[in-house]
Amino acid sequence: MRLADRTRNFTSFKVVDFVQAAVELEAQGQDVVRMAIGEPGFVTAEPIVDSAIKALAEGKTFYTPPCGIPELRQAIADYYKHSYDLAIDPQRIIVTTGSSAALGMVCDLLLNPGDGFLMSDPGYPCNPNFVRRVDAEPQFVPVDAEGNYQLTAELVAAHWRENTVGVMVASPSNPTGEVISRENLAALYQEVSDRGGSLVVDEIYHGLTYGDEPVASILEITDKAFVVNSFSKYFGMTGWRLGWMVVPDGLAETINVMIQNFYISSPTVAQYAALSAFDPATMSILESRRDEFKERRDFLVPALRELGFGISHVPEGAFYVYADVQAFTDDCEAFCWQLLHEHGVACTPGTDFGHHRSNHHVRFAYTEPLDRLKLGVERMRHALVQPA
Ligand SMILES: Cc1ncc(COP(=O)(O)O)c(C=O)c1O
Known part of the structure; x- marks a missing residue:
């Protein structure tokens, strides 16, 4: 079928491929810590x-x-x-x-x-x-x-x-x-x-x-x-x-x-x-959720640093950590697929967000509760940190 030229220039949203794969793994009974998609895990207030x-x-x-x-x-x-x-x-x-x-x-x-x-x-x-x-x-x-x-x-x-x-x-x-x-x-x-x-x-x-x-x-x-x-x-x-x-x-x-x-x-x-x-009642729910995001960030950033991810500055907002993975790989997509398939952790490759040093980065979203993030970090420790 003849399509307009511009359609060839649209780039895919890679995170969707990871989310899709995570859903399929979960359907097969595997547990996945979801740190890929930028969507708060809380249901609407x-x-x-x-x-x-x-x-x-x-x-x-x-x-x-x-x-x-x-x-x-x-x-x-x-x-x-x-x-x-x-x-x-x-x-x-x-x-x-x-x-x-x-x-x-x-x-x-x-x-x-x-x-x-x-x-x-x-x-x-x-x-x-x-x-x-x-x-x-x-x-x-x-x-x-x-x-x-x-x-x-x-x-x-x-x-x-x-x-x-x-x-x-x-x-x-x-x-x-x-x-x-x-x-x-x-x-x-x-x-x-x-x-x-x-x-x-x-x-x-x-x-x-x-x-x-x-x-x-x-x-x-x-x-x-x-x-x-x-x-x-x-x-x-x-x-x-x-x-x-x-x-x-x-x-x-x-x-x-x-x-x-x-x-x-x-x-x-x-x-x-x-x-x-x-409404004040809603805002107070949203503010306590914000506090929870902060708590998650304050756990995740030092935990990732300890595993060897490069994070030079603690991010001030949103619910993302953009981490340098050079210590582990030159191919962030292969790295993310491996984390997902072999270790049950979903994150997003830097290549989703551009070209500049993107192969050396991944994005973690801290949208799941703290205990799940802790589990994700433990799985990554097992995957990435060699026993002394
Ligand atoms: C920076 C930014 N802008 C816009 C959007 C689009 O969001 P929505 O269409 O749900 O308002 C997103 C979604 O992730 C985003 O991260």
Whole structure:
């Protein structure tokens, strides 16, 4: 069958292959410690589920306005006020079908065929494909542990090309969990805007940070950047497919037309459910889950270091550890397959996240409970550490 040329450029999400293989092994009776997929192991908090049940009982089964029910846009605006002390006009808040839809629409909005968008390598594997989907060019900037695996104003200046029209970053990031400091974020924005470009900041892991200082939102620095966010991670609603974006003034009507055509609206039940996501009762559940993630991170990082994994800096957020595996292998995929098949530990090869030194890295997600992580570490000790 004749397919469009662009389909040949889409790259697969390798983690899905590992998850699939883990599911098959489990079906054969083998236990697998799952540290591959970036999905919180907690089921959605009860108040959110209760609101969904109520919405269904009340017949909330119809399309909603394209940019989301007004109550939810207002609730998200209130959340920015409460959490960041920011007054965001709800008209700038667009509810989307997961942040994935937001990322796709941002590319529709900003990129013409042949344009370039800068992004970090390693980075979130889907971003290059969103850019390719609009026949534009993902432009990769290698980043290393020394720079917290994040883009800086200097890196943007060094890698900006004639066709570059913008930059995408995520803070905290996937796969590294590293954040961009307020100062660096401001400098990054300045560099991009001086060049007439657009800055897209993926804030999907906001809320899941473990340092003393809250992570800065780009919205505290400018109202001219694009923010992508989601109910998937901190709010534990991956399967509900609900996210949002905050866009600069004056774009809501264009986006309204896009959503009317491409999605009609985001999932209705999910939107009514999400109205309870910001309630104090829900927030206290989410905060205790955040504390648990921190406890897991604080166990996992030293335990992995002790096994010989290279982790130069304790990641500040998300639920990932991006570890150097040079002490064990030059082929992270073979390493991950071996850990899975022979030792019952699933993790994600660095090659899922880019090319830059990717064969020397794997990503561990600490989404399973502490006792399971401990079991995973013991299995890896058995696999990797030779008895003296
Ligand atoms: C950095 C980042 N952005 C966006 C997404 C997409 O999430 P969703 O579409 O569930 O909101 C993910 C999912 O893993 C992610 O890690």
